[in-house]
Amino acid sequence: MNAFFKRQLADYVEYHRNPWNGAMHVLGILTLFFAAILPLNLVPVQVLGVQTTLAPILALPVLIYWLLLDVALGAAILGFAVALFAAATFVVHHASTAMVWSITLPLIAVGIAFQVIGHRVFEQRQPALVDNPSHFLLGPMFVTAKLFIALGLRRDLAAIIQTDPQNQPSSFTEEHQVGPLPRS
Incomplete structure (x- = not known):
C-alpha cells in the first residue's frame, strides 16, 4: 500500500467514524455503481475485435486506479465489479431500454439517499468529497478495507481505520485485538 493511499484513507476515515454511516455507504456505493453501469451496458462497442459494452470500458480506468492504490483491495473491488457487470448485463438482456432507465433513475436516487442519510443522520458531518x-x-476502497479488516485480513489498514481522532484504538479494535497493531 503506498503512502498516498494511506494519507488519503486516514483523511477519509475522519468523515466516516459512525458504523451506521459505514453501512449506509456500503449500500449506497453498490447501488450507485450498479446504477452507473446499467445504462452503459445498453451501448455496444467493439474493442480489438471483442464485442463488449461501454460499461467496462469506462470503468477500466478507475478499476486500474484502485489496483494501483492497493492490489489486494483493488482485486476485491474488481471481483465485486465483475459480479455487478454480470447482473447489469442480465438486466439489459431481459428488459427494454425504457425499463433499464426506469430502474436506473430510482437506483441513483436511493444510492444518493443512502449517502446523505449516512452523513446527515449518523455522522452529522458533510461528506468528505465536499x-x-x-x-x-x-x-469503494474504504468499504472494501473495512470488509478486509472484519475478516481479519488487513491489520495494517485497521491501524489507520480503527482509531478515533486522538489515535486511540476503537472499542472494536480493543475487543478483537490479538496483539499490537503494526505501526508504519
Missing part, C-alpha cells in the same frame, strides 16, 4: 473531491473514488 472538502476533497478526490474522495469520491475512495469510498
Whole structure:
C-alpha cells in the first residue's frame, strides 16, 4: 500500500467514524455503481475485435486506479465489479431500454439517499468529497478495507481505520485485538 493511499484513507476515515454511516455507504456505493453501469451496458462497442459494452470500458480506468492504490483491495473491488457487470448485463438482456432507465433513475436516487442519510443522520458531518473531491473514488476502497479488516485480513489498514481522532484504538479494535497493531 503506498503512502498516498494511506494519507488519503486516514483523511477519509475522519468523515466516516459512525458504523451506521459505514453501512449506509456500503449500500449506497453498490447501488450507485450498479446504477452507473446499467445504462452503459445498453451501448455496444467493439474493442480489438471483442464485442463488449461501454460499461467496462469506462470503468477500466478507475478499476486500474484502485489496483494501483492497493492490489489486494483493488482485486476485491474488481471481483465485486465483475459480479455487478454480470447482473447489469442480465438486466439489459431481459428488459427494454425504457425499463433499464426506469430502474436506473430510482437506483441513483436511493444510492444518493443512502449517502446523505449516512452523513446527515449518523455522522452529522458533510461528506468528505465536499472538502476533497478526490474522495469520491475512495469510498469503494474504504468499504472494501473495512470488509478486509472484519475478516481479519488487513491489520495494517485497521491501524489507520480503527482509531478515533486522538489515535486511540476503537472499542472494536480493543475487543478483537490479538496483539499490537503494526505501526508504519
